[in-house]
Amino acid sequence: MAFESLTDRLNGVFKKLRGKGKLTEADIKAAMREVRMALLEADVNYKVAKDFCAQVSERAMGQEVMESLTPAQQVVKIVNEELTKLMGGDEPQYLRSKNKGQTVLMMCGLQGNGKTTHAAKLGRYYRSQGRRPLLVACDVYRPAAIEQLKIVGEQVNVPVFSMGTEKPELIAEKAMAYARDHGNDIVILDTAGRLQIDEALMDELVRIKQHVEVDETLLVVDAMSGQEAVNVAKTFNEKIGITGVILTKTDGDTRGGAALSVLAVTGKPIYFQGTGEKLEDLEPFYPSRMSSRILGMGDVLSLIEKAQSVQSDKEAEDAAKRLMENKFDMNDLLAQFKQIKKMGGASALLAMMPGGNQIDADALDEKALPHIEAIIYSMTPEERAKPSIINPKRKRRIAAGCGLTVEDVNKLLKQYDMMQKMMKKVKRNPKGFMRGLGNLGGMGGFKGFGR
Incomplete structure (x- = not known):
């Protein structure tokens, strides 16, 4: 996940501060040197x-911190606030869209950064809001670019306008007329990229903007390219005005410096972040939430929103009720695993949980989930509803049915x-439940299936 190494480094700095009690100016200067290096x-x-670091130091050496009973916590609070400010402030920035007529969004950027995919993701995002988006194929150079846009457009149920290898500015112009005739109120232009910045690319984008009134010029940059992403953003902004x-790729194993630098260097906000390869993996960029993740505080609001997007209130209420009444069976367990997969997998959820960075994501072993599903699917309806009836003979049949071992079946039954037992503790003693949860080790107990 993005910022993983930065999170670890910052947590190490704050741990040293917490161990000191009262802080001196020397303590803060030493901490800020480490923060700057991180x-x-x-x-x-x-x-x-x-x-x-200069801004944090100035605030951290003020009276509110030095005379505080919990100075280390005050420093963390200041770092959190300054990180949020650095990335755009407390509230996310939203794309401008007109109430009448067509809102035109032009996608630009280097080749391979995901313009076409994210054009479709944006189309899906606006369609989910009740708008009528139109994707426009203005990349006439890359082989199969038009076909790719048509494929992803079909997957998100958004129409695609194309004119083959006609000049991109004329395609954009004709697309506007088509959008007016067919009631499309969001027009998304998928333009060509290059392997590197060149004058021909910039000139083409300028010509498109001369022929069509573009409302938002969106630069698609790869978070994994780090400082290079910021340099690209700066150049595009100077040449065409993003x-x-x-x-x-904010879900990748990346250092994440682009997110912290792009606004300060270009003055332009990050509107969205791509969080995965699927076409639904697009989220508005919330600076305050990203700051909390960087500092290991989790992102509970995003976690709740993801849960609500894959499970209705009724489903959640029914599952909780069955859990509390100790009626939770293998069918319920299977349903929960499906929800986890829809929400991006266990490691994605960990990144949004307070303290989740302290848990070894490898211990979750998400490869175990398909094996667990296979075991449950090999059970009869009666066995799923009442696992206590599964005797050695049934275990052998289940193992043979899913291509795993009896040991794997036993592991799942033991976890169940x-x-x-933990659910019984909830009613008697909520604190005991939390201790039991820690002993269970989350999904770590599901490690090693089918190996």
Whole structure:
């Protein structure tokens, strides 16, 4: 996940501060040196890192911190606030869209950064809001670019306008007429990219903007390219005037410096972040939530929103009721695993949980989930509803049916029994339940299936 190494480094700095009780100016200066090094290692722009640490130091040496009963916590609070400010403030920035007529969004960026995919993701996002988007194929150079846009457009149920290898500015112009005739109120132009910035690319984008009134010029940049992403953003902004950024691959194993630098360097906000390869993996960029994740505080609001997007209130209420009444069976367990997969997998959920960075994501072993599903699917309806009836003979049949071992079946049944015991503790003693949850080790007990 993005910022993982930065999170670890910052947590180490704050741990040292908490161990000191009262802080001196020397303590804060030493901590800020480490913070600056952590930011530079995360590929944050040097000037941005320097200015950030200077601002934090100035506030941290103030009376509110030095005389506080919990100075280390005050420093963390200041770092959180300054990180949020650095990335755009408390509230997310939203794309402008007209109430009447067509809102035109032009996607631009280097080749391979995901413009076409994210054009479709944007189309899906607006369609889910009741708008009528239209994708426009203005990339006439890359082989199969038009066909790719048609495929992803069909997957998100958004129409695609194309004119083969006609000049991109004329395609955009004709697309506007088509949108007016067919009632499409959001027009998304998928333009060509290059392997590197060149004058021909910039000139083409300028010509499109001369022929069509573009409301938002969105630069798609790869978070994994680090400082290079910021340099690209700066150049595009100087040449054609971007209005905002879509940051892709924020789910990757990346240092994440682009997210912390792009606004400070270009003055343009990050509107969206791509959080995965699926076409639904697009989220508005919330600076305050990203700051909380960086500091290991989790992102509970995003976690709740993801849960609500894959499970209705009624389903959640029914599951909770069955859980509390100790009626939770293998069918319920199977349903929960499906929800976890829809929400991006266990490691994605960990990134949004307070303290989740302290849990070894490898211990979750998400490869075990398909094996667990296979075991449950090999059970009869009666066995799923009442696992206690599963005797050695049934275990052998289930194992043979799913291509796993009796040991794997036993592991799942053991975990299920532990969950049942924990649910009984909830009614008697909520604190005991939390201790039991820690002993269970989350999904770590599901490690090693089918190996």
